Amino acid sequence: MAGTGGRTPRERYRAQVRDEAKRLAWEQIAAAGPSALSLNALARRLGMTGPALYRYFAGRDALLAELIRDACRDLTATLRAGAAAGAGPGGLAEALRAWALAHPQRYFLLYGTPVPGREAPESTRRVTGEITAVLLDACGAAGPPDAPGGSPAALRRALAFWTRLHGVLSLELAGHFTGMGFDPAELYGAETASLPGEEAGRGAGISGDRVPLGGL
Amino acid sequence: MAGTGGRTPRERYRAQVRDEAKRLAWEQIAAAGPSALSLNALARRLGMTGPALYRYFAGRDALLAELIRDACRDLTATLRAGAAAGAGPGGLAEALRAWALAHPQRYFLLYGTPVPGREAPESTRRVTGEITAVLLDACGAAGPPDAPGGSPAALRRALAFWTRLHGVLSLELAGHFTGMGFDPAELYGAETASLPGEEAGRGAGISGDRVPLGGL
DNA sequence: GAAGGAGAGTGATAGCCTCTAACCAACGAG
DNA sequence: CTCGTTGGTTAGAGGCTATCACTCTCCTTC
Structure with missing residues (x-):
């Protein structure tokens, strides 16, 4: 606003x-x-x-587009603030989750079901690009320093990070975990910690790897 | 139909x-x-x-509900067929991806943005439950045999499997990977292989672990 | 201070939608 | 052959988006 x-x-x-x-x-x-x-x-x-x-x-679509753009800006600002405060991947993941839980509809408007015909306008695409860029930066920077600033491995790691967060978040927000008798936050935390740098036998992972698995 | x-x-x-x-x-x-x-x-x-x-x-909502139910049945049948053919987690993941790519709208109707007021009817909930059950079964069965039939660790592993698949799939189907210059199939494959049993230093994983990471 | 124009709000209207009600035609079982 | 069930129609209420023409009220400018 x-x-x-x-x-x-x-x-x-x-x-x-x-x-x-x-x-x-x-x-x-x-x-x-x-x-x-x-x-x-x-x-x-x-x-x-x-x-x-x-x-x-200008019309219903214009209003909706503006709402989406606002949501984008809001999330970007939240993540940027977290990054500026020195949050690593884990911190950003928590910020993302907090934002999504506070505004589920905003999250779904950004990352939920797309409308087939409706292509995202340039302005929105640029902002969503920023959002992923923040995540990728944080994740690439936190991984083992291979060609700092975007090696293929860092990109792959960052993408896996992003998709895992989104996987847990979107299913949780959509209510697909209700009645399954477990805490989504714990799964989210495990997924958050599971990633940056530990695959491919690189060792125990960088950011803690707390209760790696089976700790339910 | x-x-x-x-x-x-x-x-x-x-x-x-x-x-x-x-x-x-x-x-x-x-x-x-x-x-x-x-x-x-x-x-x-x-x-x-x-x-x-x-x-x-009976009305627009009834038609939509029936479409959703049909989609559920279709996906359930697809996964059950895969499981009956002896497919492991990797095979089921590939079946899921193929189905979702063939019918993106069906996938989003099942797992996309939920309508706030509209609670899923009992019939649908039962079928989606079956879908997750198939995935959980396959995943639990493929993991290290700890208390066969649903130990907490197996549940956690299966949930991570499910959420990782959904994370990649839904973002890909929504077009959030366009223009990023990489192959979603590869990421999906890596996520598919990354999971069942390899975390917590259990070793190289069970179902192949092809090009574990950084192979982009 | 008066005049003019920009901007905010209104009613009317067209065209789309969902859904109900009342009516009509045709098929098929007895 | 008869008659109830079923599939289809038109008419209409009420909601929606969106446009148009109009009024009224401020703010600016002279």
Whole structure:
């Protein structure tokens, strides 16, 4: 959300309404999914009629695209903050998990079911690229220093890191673990620790390898 | 699809129309996503008017639920066939990947973004349970034989197997690997081979461990 | 301070959707 | 042959996206 940083009263009012609309839109999405996002209902909750919202957003798709872009920025900022604070792969993984648990719908809007026709716009692609870049950087930097800055091995390691995190997270958020009687956090922690550098017989791994397996 | 196994002509006709409707529904979903599934458009393509379809399906949600159930059954049958043919975890993983690549929309309907309000009905939950059971069985059976039939360690191993497969698959199907210049199949293969029993310094793993890492 | 213009909001409307109700035609069992 | 079941129709209520023309109200400019 861009906040109310406008200069003229009109700009401030406009930004305020836009922010409130987006806030309510997230509520609606959280309540019934992205497909249930309705400009009409949104406008009603804002105290105006349907067509008025078209002064603020070009249409339903534009609003959704903006929400996705905001979510991207939010996650990027979160991860960048973690990285800037010196968090390693494990720290970033925890930050990612915390963010996803706090905003499941945001996470699914970024990494969930894609809409076949709808290609992600350039701006979004760039931001998601940044997100993976942060993860890859942290992971490559934490691994054994082979050609610092992107050896194939580092890329492979980072990709495995990313996909494992996403595998646990997305299944957990989708509720596929409910009733299985175990703690997803523990699995996530094990997956987080399992990776950077330990495969291919490189040894016990770098970042701890706590309770390697079977510790349930 | 139940096929045309009815006895009376009416039943056969009914089954035929239902199957054709579901086929077209899958086409529509593949073209523009599940949210674009429209009973009206479907009926038009079937050569009838909208309300006529309500003789065959109780409503849009019922049709979608049936499609999901069919997808579940299909995947279950595929995996069961693989398991019956003696495929180990690696074989099942390959079967899963082949199925998902052939029917991405089916995969996402099962494991993609969940609709917040909509709880999966009992029938579906039972079938998805079977799917995971097949994977868990194969994985537990292939691991080192500790308390055959579901030790905590086997469960943990199987869960990691499942989540790793899903992590690579879902990101690949969603197109998040496009333009990264690497082969998802290779990553998937490495993840498939990385798991059953090799962690915690148990050795080189059971099912091959081909090009363990860094081989990109 | 008055005039003009930009911007916010409204009602009307077209066209799509889901789903119900009432009605009609045709098939098949008795 | 008769008549109930079944498949299909049109009509219609209500919701949605989106556009258009219009009003009103501020803010700017003279």
